[in-house]
Amino acid sequence: MTLAAETPAPARAAPPLGAVAVVAALALAPLAFDAAGAGFWIVVLSRGLVYAVAAMALQLVLGRGGLVCFGFAAFLVIGAYAVGIPYHHRVEEGLVVLPLAMAAAALFALATGAIALRTRGVYFIMITLAFGQMVYYALTALSTYGGDDGMTLWGRSQVAGFDLFRDRRAFYWLCLGAAAGTWALVRAVSRSHFGRVLEGARQNEARMAALGFDVFRVRLIAYALSGALGGLAGALLANHAEFVSPAYGSWHVSGELIVMVVLGGFASVTGAGFGAILLAVLEEVLSRLTSHWKILLGLGVVGVALLARDGLAGALARWRGR
Amino acid sequence: MSATLLAVQALNGLQLGLVLFLIAAGLTLVFGVMDFINLAHGVQYMVGAYLAVVFYGLTAHFGLALLLALVAALVFGLAMEALVYRHLYGRSHLDQVLATFGIILILTEGAKAVFGPAPLSLPRPEALSGAIPLMDGFGYPVWRLVIIGAGLGVAALLYGLVQHTRMGMQVRAGATDAEMIGALGVDIRRLFMGVFGFGAMLAGFAGVMAAPVFAVEPTMGDGLLIMAFVVIVIGGIGSIRGAFLAAVIVGLVDTLGRSFSTDVARMFLAPAAANDVGPAVASMLVYVLMAGVLFWRPQGLFPARAG
Numbered sequence: 001m002t003l004a005a006e007t008p009a010p011a012r013a014a015p016p017l018g019a020v021a022v023v024a025a026l027a028l029a030p031l032a033f034d035a036a037g038a039g040f041w042i043v044v045l046s047r048g049l050v051y052a053v054a055a056m057a058l059q060l061v062l063g064r065g066g067l068v069c070f071g072f073a074a075f076l077v078i079g080a081y082a083v084g085i086p087y088h089h090r091v092e093e094g095l096v097v098l099p100l101a102m103a104a105a106a107l108f109a110l111a112t113g114a115i116a117l118r119t120r121g122v123y124f125i126m127i128t129l130a131f132g133q134m135v136y137y138a139l140t141a142l143s144t145y146g147g148d149d150g151m152t153l154w155g156r157s158q159v160a161g162f163d164l165f166r167d168r169r170a171f172y173w174l175c176l177g178a179a180a181g182t183w184a185l186v187r188a189v190s191r192s193h194f195g196r197v198l199e200g201a202r203q204n205e206a207r208m209a210a211l212g213f214d215v216f217r218v219r220l221i222a223y224a225l226s227g228a229l230g231g232l233a234g235a236l237l238a239n240h241a242e243f244v245s246p247a248y249g250s251w252h253v254s255g256e257l258i259v260m261v262v263l264g265g266f267a268s269v270t271g272a273g274f275g276a277i278l279l280a281v282l283e284e285v286l287s288r289l290t291s292h293w294k295i296l297l298g299l300g301v302v303g304v305a306l307l308a309r310d311g312l313a314g315a316l317a318r319w320r321g322r
Numbered sequence: 323m324s325a326t327l328l329a330v331q332a333l334n335g336l337q338l339g340l341v342l343f344l345i346a347a348g349l350t351l352v353f354g355v356m357d358f359i360n361l362a363h364g365v366q367y368m369v370g371a372y373l374a375v376v377f378y379g380l381t382a383h384f385g386l387a388l389l390l391a392l393v394a395a396l397v398f399g400l401a402m403e404a405l406v407y408r409h410l411y412g413r414s415h416l417d418q419v420l421a422t423f424g425i426i427l428i429l430t431e432g433a434k435a436v437f438g439p440a441p442l443s444l445p446r447p448e449a450l451s452g453a454i455p456l457m458d459g460f461g462y463p464v465w466r467l468v469i470i471g472a473g474l475g476v477a478a479l480l481y482g483l484v485q486h487t488r489m490g491m492q493v494r495a496g497a498t499d500a501e502m503i504g505a506l507g508v509d510i511r512r513l514f515m516g517v518f519g520f521g522a523m524l525a526g527f528a529g530v531m532a533a534p535v536f537a538v539e540p541t542m543g544d545g546l547l548i549m550a551f552v553v554i555v556i557g558g559i560g561s562i563r564g565a566f567l568a569a570v571i572v573g574l575v576d577t578l579g580r581s582f583s584t585d586v587a588r589m590f591l592a593p594a595a596a597n598d599v600g601p602a603v604a605s606m607l608v609y610v611l612m613a614g615v616l617f618w619r620p621q622g623l624f625p626a627r628a629g
Binding site: 062068070115118119120121122123125126127129130131133134137138140141142143144251255258259262266292293294295297298299300301302304305306 | 417435602617
C-alpha cells in the first residue's frame with residue numbers, strides 16, 4: 001500500500017492534556033488506596049487495566065474496522081499460555097515471554113484472519129467464534145500443562161532476572177503503562193492514513209476497493225496488530241492472576257470483551273478502555289451486593305444495547321453538548 | 323471397534339444431530355427471516371428443560387408435563403420477543419449480539435438463583451424407560467430412540483409446514499427477501515412473532531426431550547447453542563433443509579469423532595500422546611468442518627438468501 005503524499009494530515013484534536021491528567025490520576029490511585037486501607041482495589045483496577053488493553057485492541061477491528069470478532073478471547077488465552085508454558089519450563093523472564101506472547105497471538109491472528117476475512121457479516125462472527133473454540137479445546141487437551149484445570153504460576157514474570165512485580169503496586173503500574181501505551185498506539189493508528197482506509201472499508205468496502213486500496217490486506221494487518229495487543233493482555237492476565245487456564249479463551253470472555261467495547265461507545269478507543277475498567281469495578285461492586293450479580297450485569301447490558309446506542313462516550317458527548 | 327459399538331455410536335450421533343436440529347431449526351428461521359442473531363436461543367432450550375421439571379413435579383405425569391412445558395415455552399418465547407427482541411430487528415448485528423448476550427447472563431443466573439446450581443433430573447416415562455437388547459447382552463435405551471423418532475417427526479412436520487402451507491410460503495419468501503414480502507402486503511410483524519414463538523417452542527421441546535438423558539442445569543444450553551450456530555452456518559442460514567442435513571452431519575461427526583479419535587490417533591502416535599491429542603482433535607472436528615465449509619462455500623451448503 002503506497003501512502004498518497006497529498007493525503008491531508010488528520011485533524012489534530014486538542015493536545016491530550018486530559019489523557020495525561022487521567023493517567024497521572026490513575027498512577028496516583030494506588031497510593032490513595034493504600035493510605036485508605038483499601039489496597040484490594042489496586043488488584044481490581046489492575047484487572048480492569050488488563051482488560052482495557054484487550055478491549056482497546058478489539059476496538060481497532062470492531063469499532064474502526066467494523067469486524068465483529070467473536071473469538072478475541074483466543075488471543076488472550078494464547079498470550080496467557082505464552083507465559084504459562086515457558087514458566088513450566090522455568091523460563092520466567094518477562095523480556096522473553098511478553099514479546100513471545102505478542103508474536104504468538106499475532107501469528108495466530110494472521111493465519112486465522114487470512115481465512116476469516118474472506119467471509120462477511122454474520123459468517124465472520126461465526127468463523128472467528130469457531131477459531132476461538134478450536135484454541136479453547138486444543139488447550140484443554142494439553143494435560144502436560146494442566147489440561148482443563150489450567151496451571152498455577154508461583155510468581156510473576158521477571159525483568160532481567162529481577163522480581164520487580166511481586167509488589168501489587170509495581171504490577172499495577174506495569175498494567176497502567178501497557179494500557180496507556182495501547183491507548184496511544186491504537187489512537188495513533190486509528191487517526192493515521194491506514195486507520196482511515198480501515199474506517200472507509202467499514203463504511204463502504206466496494207468504494208475503497210474501487211479507489212485502489214487492498215481492503216483485505218489493510219484488514220489483515222489491523223487484525224494481526226489487534227491480535228498482538230490481545231496477546232499482551234493475555235500475558236498480563238496470566239501474571240495478574242498467577243494462573244493460566246483455558247477458561248480465558250472461553251466464548252463468554254469474547255462476549256464480555258464486546259460488551260466492554262460497546263459499553264464505552266464502540267467508535268471510541270478511550271471509551272473501550274474505560275468500558276473495561278468500569279466493568280471490572282462494576283463486577284466487584286455488584287458481587288458484594290448479591291451472589292447473583294450477573295442478573296444485574298445482564299440487565300445493564302441489555303439496557304445499553306437497547307437504549308444507549310453509543311455507550312459511555314456518546315452519553316458523555318451528549319452531556320457536554322448540553 | 324466392533325460393529326455393535328459403531329452402530330450404537332452412530333445412533334447416539336443421530337440422536338445428538340436431531341436434538342441439534344430442533345434447536346437449529348428455530349435459530350435458522352429467526353436468523354434467515356428476521357436477520358436477527360439470537361445468542362439467547364440456547365437459553366430457550368434450558369428453559370424448556372426446567373419447565374418440564376417443574377410441571378413434572380406438579381403433575382407427576384410426563385406427557386402432561388411435556389404438553390404444559392411446550393405451551394409455557396411458547397408463551398415465554400413470545401413474551402421475550404415482545405419485551406426485548408422486537409426492538410432489535412433492523413439494528414446492527416453488534417447490538418443484537420450484545421442484547422442477547424445480556425439475556426443469557428440474566429436467564430442463566432436466574433435459573434441458578436431459582437433452582438440452584440446443582441443439576442436436576444427428569445425421569446423418563448415408565449413405559450419408555452427400558453432398553454432394546456442389542457448383540458452381546460448390550461442394550462440401547464428406548465428413550466434415545468424416542469428422541470430420534472420425535473426429531474424425525476418434527477423434521478417431517480416442518481418440511482410439510484414450510485413447503486406446503488401459506489404461512490410456510492411466506493416464511494420461505496421472508497428468508498429470501500423480508501422487505502419485499504412486507505411490500506407485498508404480508509403482515510411481517512405477525513409473521514416474525516409466529517416464527518419466533520415457534521422456534522422458541524421447538525428449542526423448548528428439544529430441552530424437554532433431552533432432559534431425561536442429560537443433566538438439567540443452568541448452562542446446559544451454552545455448548546449446544548454454539549453447536550447449533552455451527553449447524554446453521556454449515557447448512558446455509560435460513561434453510562431448514564440445510565439445517566437438517568448439517569445437524570445430522572455435525573451430530574455424527576462429533577459423536578463418532580469423540581468415540582474413535584483416540585483409537586485413530588494411536589495408529590500414528592505414542593499412547594500417551596494419543597490420549598492427549600485424540601479428545602482435543604475430536605472437540606475441534608466440527609469447527610474445522612465449519613471453517614472448511616465457509617472457506618469453500620462461504621454461504622453454506624444450501625443458501626436461502628437471494629443475491
